[in-house]
Amino acid sequence: MRSDTTRAVLYVRCSVEEQASAGVSLEYQEACLRAYCALRELEVASVVVDAGVSGGKPLAARKGGAEVQHLADSGKIGAVVGWKLDRLFRDAADCLAVTRAWDRRGVALHLADLGGQAVDTSTAMGRFFLTVMAGAAEMERNQIRERTSVALRHKAEKGEFTGGQAPFGFRVAADGVRLEEDDAEQQVVRQARRLRASGLSLRKVAKALGGLGHVSRAGRPFAASQVRRMTEASERESTPPAPWELRLPVE
Numbered sequence: 001m002r003s004d005t006t007r008a009v010l011y012v013r014c015s016v017e018e019q020a021s022a023g024v025s026l027e028y029q030e031a032c033l034r035a036y037c038a039l040r041e042l043e044v045a046s047v048v049v050d051a052g053v054s055g056g057k058p059l060a061a062r063k064g065g066a067e068v069q070h071l072a073d074s075g076k077i078g079a080v081v082g083w084k085l086d087r088l089f090r091d092a093a094d095c096l097a098v099t100r101a102w103d104r105r106g107v108a109l110h111l112a113d114l115g116g117q118a119v120d121t122s123t124a125m126g127r128f129f130l131t132v133m134a135g136a137a138e139m140e141r142n143q144i145r146e147r148t149s150v151a152l153r154h155k156a157e158k159g160e161f162t163g164g165q166a167p168f169g170f171r172v173a174a175d176g177v178r179l180e181e182d183d184a185e186q187q188v189v190r191q192a193r194r195l196r197a198s199g200l201s202l203r204k205v206a207k208a209l210g211g212l213g214h215v216s217r218a219g220r221p222f223a224a225s226q227v228r229r230m231t232e233a234s235e236r237e238s239t240p241p242a243p244w245e246l247r248l249p250v251e
Helices: 026-040 063-074 092-104 124-157 183-197 202-211 224-232
Strands: 007-014 043-051 079-082 108-111 170-172 179-181
Touching: 007 026, 007 063, 026 043, 026 079, 043 063, 063 092, 092 108, 092 124, 183 202, 183 224, 202 224
Parallel strands: 007 043, 007 079, 079 108
Antiparallel strands: 170 179
């Protein structure tokens, strides 16, 4: 059964970090999509919102994305309208797999940021264009990820806080940037290193720390993996180690 091609579902998404940005806010996206539908003479049948959801999740793994998939499968809509490609899909593979399934159901993908031009994924040219766009978007995301990783590594090497949980043995200084030693936790780190140097296994060190009354930040006994992070980290106690060296998992 072919869907009514004039009925459309609007899909808007932004991550937690993007919600405060006027240029990508949910309200801004919806306004752009409604204007696009008016231009293309599409009837807005539904608006699906994924607020505070990372684009790293496949469309079907998001609450709103799953609703879009359900509407596409039901034959109640003939078009999915999004602001940009990265609002909908995690990567090129996710994009092409989903849109191929939509093609079989007569559901077209429209993107509003193409200057009023729709991506008709039912044609060879349209699919080629979409494939190129998906590949370019994935490359851009990977480049951003690489640049972010380099920047965070540089900050960490200077002993600066990079977010998340501070490494065990350190706390965030009052300026919110530097890391400074936590005296109580440093005592645990030194004790763990001494026990490990005596020849004890990681599990036995963890058990010994418990016997001495030491527990993790969560108030539970240390795991062997936590002991490994403490004992294999740099012995240079004058300089805070990089966060990836000593960071303990949140329990």
